[in-house]
Amino acid sequence: MGRSVAGDRNEQERAYALLALGDELIHARALQIAAELRIADLLASRxxxxxDLAEHTETDPEALYRMMRLLASRGLFHESGTGVxxxxxMGDPLRSDHPASVRSVLALTGAVAPLVLxxxxxxxxxxxxTFPQVTGDPIYAHMARHPEQGRLFDEAMRDLTRLVAPAVLDAYDFTGAPHIIDVGGGSGALISAILRREPAASGVVLEDPRVVDSALDEIREEGVADRCSAVGGDFFREVPAGGDLYLMKWVLHNWSDERVTDILRNCRRAxxxxxxxxxxxxxxxxxxxxHPGKAMDLAMLVLLGGRERTEEQFGELLAGAGLRLERVVPTRSPHSVVEASPR
Ligand SMILES: C[S@@+](CC[C@H](N)C(=O)[O-])C[C@H]1O[C@@H](n2cnc3c(N)ncnc32)[C@H](O)[C@@H]1O
Known part of the structure; x- marks a missing residue:
């Protein structure tokens, strides 16, 4: 039987849409390289x-032009004169000094994704x-062994947290929690933002000893050092007691259900x-x-054997650790606040 021309056209459009989806990898890689080369910093003033860009980035001018042309076609740059x-x-948050900078995050993705994908x-x-298969080490051991990548990882987490913190603070009322413990609190960007909003509250960041100094730097920079400290520890062994509120942001998605249960039980004990x-x-x-979490879910699988979860899955894991899921508070970011209490 003959096929209709209209039918053929729809099929062709769907086929081209799939090819375009496959090509997104090339666009993403160009974006990551632009972040690594700090192209937006070079273009910030003029x-x-x-x-000129090629001289500063030690790249081939013609090759760089082709990459810039691709990114200009996505709106990040504009070719305002021939080769200029x-x-x-749209490209502005690629600057490292932008208040919502994503440069370090994209540079980190560029350093890690090609290793594992x-x-x-x-x-x-x-x-x-997949990460330990390729590098020989689980990711946090790798970061400790390669301080340069460790610093980029911490910077990326800090910048992402600075981006999401206003949405969390607008969605959840932190008043009435005098002492807050941020478990795996990274650079301290979240606790600092909360303490700036809540001048009577105090806080502690529990982190891998590798990260404690950069957390202390951030806490000082944010002007909350008189009310906040950072301590080295291991949340698989112990979580500090004495908190009215315990925070865990982007920690549990790093781990399998079994490991998450261990962390949650230590929180419950504290x-x-x-x-x-x-x-x-x-x-x-x-x-x-x-949902952006569906891509992050695969990233967590290949990087750490972790996963993103549904509300039901959070409820089950919390129950297995003697905790009860009270409510899920959405924020205007892709992230939600899952509130739990002892059962
Ligand atoms: C994905 S990062 C999130 C950091 C921070 N909560 C944020 O949202 O920016 C996970 C953090 O867990 C920390 N971490 C990993 N294993 C740990 C352990 N066993 N004990 C304490 N912290 C740990 C890492 O150093 C890292 O900073």
Whole structure:
């Protein structure tokens, strides 16, 4: 039977849409390299010819032009004269000094994604992380062994947290929690933002000893050092007692259900009956709905053997650790606040 021309056209459009989706990898890689090369910093004050950009970034001018042309086609830059590029408002957060900078995050993705995505079949076959297969170390041991990458990782977490903190603070009322413990609190960006909003509260960051000094720097920079400290420790062994509120942002998604249960049990042991625990993460919608957490879920699988979770999955894990899911508070970011209390 002959096929209709209209039918053919629809099929072709769908086929081209799939090819375009496949090509997103090339666009993403160009974006990551632009972040690594700090192209937006070079364009911050004025447009520049590609030749000039190439000299500063030690790249080939013609090759760099082709990459800039691709990114200009996505609106990040504008070719304002032949071979001359300027930064657009859309590309502006690629600057490292932008208040909502994503430069370090994209540079980190650029450093890590090429390592693991090539071998991602390992994760699909086994359900385990690919990262240790490729590098020989789990990711946090790798960061400790490669201080340069460790610093980039911490900077990226700090910048992402600075981006999301206003949405969390607007969605959740932190008043009435005099002492707050941020478990795996990274650079201290979240606790600092909360303490700036709540001048009577005090806080502690529990972190891997590798990260404590940069957390202390951030706490000092944010002007809350008189009310906040950072201590080295291991949340698989012990979580400090004495908190009215415990925070865990982007920690649990790093780990398997078994490891999450260990962390939650240590939190429960540290909590009083009236303490609360806040898990700040994506809460995955069921069904086909799009959500940034669905990509992060695969990233967590290949990097750490971790996962993003649904509300039901959070509820089950909390119950297994003697905690009860009280409510899920959405924020205007892709992340929600999951509030839990002792059962
Ligand atoms: C994905 S980062 C999130 C950091 C921070 N909560 C944020 O949202 O910016 C996870 C953090 O857990 C810390 N971490 C990993 N294993 C740990 C352990 N066993 N004890 C304490 N912290 C740990 C890492 O150093 C890292 O800073």
């Amino acid at each position: 447009p520049r010819p590609c030749q 590029f300027e930064l657009t408002p 090539g071998g991602a079949h390992h994760s699909l076959r086994t359900g385990e992380a 909590m009083r009956e009236d303490s609360r625990l806040l898990i700040i993460e994506s809460v995955l919608p069921s069904g086909d709905d799009a």
